[in-house]
Amino acid sequence: MKRYNDTTYAILGILTTDCNSGYAIKQFIDRSLNHFWKISYGQIYPTLKLIVQEELAEVRASSSPGKPEKNEYRLTEKGSQTLREWLEAPVAQLPHERNEILLKLFFGRYQSQENKVLLLQNYRQELEQRYQTYVTIEQGIMAHANQDEDSIYWLITLDYGKRTTQAAIDWCAFTLEKLTMG
Structure with a gap:
């Protein structure tokens, strides 16, 4: 199994929810993950680009009347399998805290x-x-x-x-x- 960074796995996980645009992913992070896992806004789009390049997700342009076009991301079977493999693997190390x-x-x-x-x-x-x-x-x-x-x-x-x-x-x-x- 190819190893990705934790941000990649976090975004693959988020794509299992109804969040499928970069903005929706950022909103989800701010409301939930941010309390225990930090992902900066600047990490989201490069990670989405990587996920698409690795064929872990597909991207489609979407438009609504009166709104600018946006990209929507959907997990592929390969992306779902990659996420499952990561979820089922043992935790590599205990978390450490900087306080x-x-x-x-x-x-x-x-x-x-x-x-x-x-x-x-x-x-x-x-x-x-x-x-x-x-x-x-x-x-x-x-x-x-x-x-x-x-x-x-x-x-x-x-x-x-x-x-x-x-x-x-x-x-x-x-x-x-x-x-x-x-």
Whole structure:
């Protein structure tokens, strides 16, 4: 099996949904994948071009009255098979995290106490906002869960985000207590 980069597999996966134009793919990424997988707008069209060149998808021009022509992409059988093979292969490595908060706290001895506390309080507040965003997304998915076969999988990945965010919120509370107790 030829190996592609993860962005290619992500876009092949997105093409299994109703998203079939570059713009629709970007919207889908912003609403869902962006919470755990970053793909820049600048990566989408070169990846779509590669996918078409590799015969993993076909492209057709589409037009609607009063709208500019757009390209629509559809997976080929080869594209579906490539996606299935990647999905069924073992995960190559555990995910690793780059976390600026942890990096700054690692060198916390060189910061003022007030700054460390403020840093953690702000981080916790951002995490709480992220958690609420996940709750809102969850409600949206649940509202249409009966109509979409993918919803169970979207909810599973969303649950991971909720749980890890809650764990980080708990960690902030623990760390703030530890730092302020002296």
